[in-house]
Amino acid sequence: MNNLPLYFDYAATTPVDERVIEVMVKCLGKAGNFGNPASNSHVYGQQARHSVELARRQVAGLVAADAEQIVWTSGATESNNLALKGIAQSRAGQGGHIITSRIEHKAVLDTVGQLEHAGFSVTYLAPDAQGLITPQAVKAALQDDTFLVSLMLVNNELGTLNDVVGIGEQVRHHGALLHVDAAQAVGKVAIELASWPVDLMSFSAHKVYGPKGIGALYVGPRARGQLHAQIHGGGHESGLRSGTLATHQIAAMGAAFALAGEVFEEETTRIRGLQQQLLAHLVQIPQLRLNGCRDQRIPHTLSLTFASADFNRQALAQVLAFSSTSACNSASTAASHVLLALGHDAESARQTIRLSLGRYTTGQDIERAAQAIKDNVCAPAFWAVARE
Incomplete structure (x- = not known):
């Protein structure tokens, strides 16, 4: 398995x-x-x-x-x-x-x-x-x-x-x-x-x-x-x-x-749909921040900052393979230089994850990822109230 x-x-x-x-x-x-x-x-x-x-x-x-x-x-x-x-x-x-x-x-x-x-x-x-x-x-x-x-x-x-x-x-x-x-x-x-x-x-x-x-x-x-x-x-x-x-x-x-040239149109359209599917779930999370321009971007990569103090990075990493910064910087404990340049402080940079979608990402993957993020970002009390 x-x-x-x-x-x-x-x-x-x-x-x-x-x-x-x-x-x-x-x-x-x-x-x-x-x-x-x-x-x-x-x-x-x-x-x-x-x-x-x-x-x-x-x-x-x-x-x-x-x-x-x-x-x-x-x-x-x-x-x-x-x-x-x-x-x-x-x-x-x-x-x-x-x-x-x-x-x-x-x-x-x-x-x-x-x-x-x-x-x-x-x-x-x-x-x-x-x-x-x-x-x-x-x-x-x-x-x-x-x-x-x-x-x-x-x-x-x-x-x-x-x-x-x-x-x-x-x-x-x-x-x-x-x-x-x-x-x-x-x-x-x-x-x-x-x-x-x-x-x-x-x-x-x-x-x-x-x-x-x-x-x-x-x-x-x-x-x-x-x-x-x-x-x-x-x-x-x-x-x-x-x-x-x-x-x-x-x-x-x-x-x-x-x-890549042969599948460009089809793949871009499909991944854009997956991104929209993911964001439709994540928009429910309070004080979630999408970093960077909402329009002038590719649909494949999302940088998300969670303000919730209940963000459990280690638990989320058991379910999702994601990054906080570029792969070449991931071994460092320093905050992302990109996020710092964008105006984040070190703490909010550490509350940020990068999710990137690709050729083998499925709609089922998106549903499971969205649920995992909700489970590990938001306090259970919030979701109990939100679902009533």
Whole structure:
């Protein structure tokens, strides 16, 4: 009997889709497509290269980019590092100004922190009351020497959706580059890099029902000549990221992105319905706070703060697998930097949970989750009165 809690942490990671696993397994073992994609002198390498380039086209297809603009990495963290450090390195000895926000993923914040330590100046924008970074805020922060802006498309804790097109227009008019962390957005938001004023965009497979350990960076034409490699040793990926390509992971990422495009409309509609079903139950809880904009968001992720002193986190965790913050911060006892930037104090941040829905969430899961939350958040006396 499966006694595991219900999974409501899809923003942390997703299980690999069985259809993706089939593609991945075909690139393993002696009978599989195991060759080195860089070995062009024989059929094993040529077949592996074919799989890699098919996957590159599949990833590019989901985000409306050209295949040659996709660079393989080990995940969104490496993609963020390559984008930020790679552009900053082109300004060696010049310095300059970078704009980011206080609610970015630590893969961006820590990287920008390293650049700040190296002598670059940084502006950390605060979100507005809706948890958004607006084009107006970015415009006001631009300086004569601003060369790079890095902001996420979808916030990993709140689920809020930034207007990166409006932001990009301001950044491009200024002459700077825009990097967007889209790890939480792919498969949930329609992305059109062919027309968006975005120069660099980071992706991760394991947020889209693909395997961990593989990601990609979109490098647009304005950034291509300025981006410096951070890993050297063979000149792979047009010299931007050396290392033997992991055919099985790359093929799986391509399959996951292709599948995400096929099910996008249906899946988004279904998950929006599940979110509404959950909120219809939770609205009964007194002093419940939904963090972030109610409208400018994806339906997959909810950040909920419970004011009730009867909130029993440990008991709830026996029934639901959820997060309080991003997975990379969960080992820390510190309050979420995102919630603190949004105006929470440490206590209310600790009274907050993140619920994220995904491909395998069912209506029955929603009903069980709603009841578990009610049972572990509200005092029994309240519900006895409420049900009379």
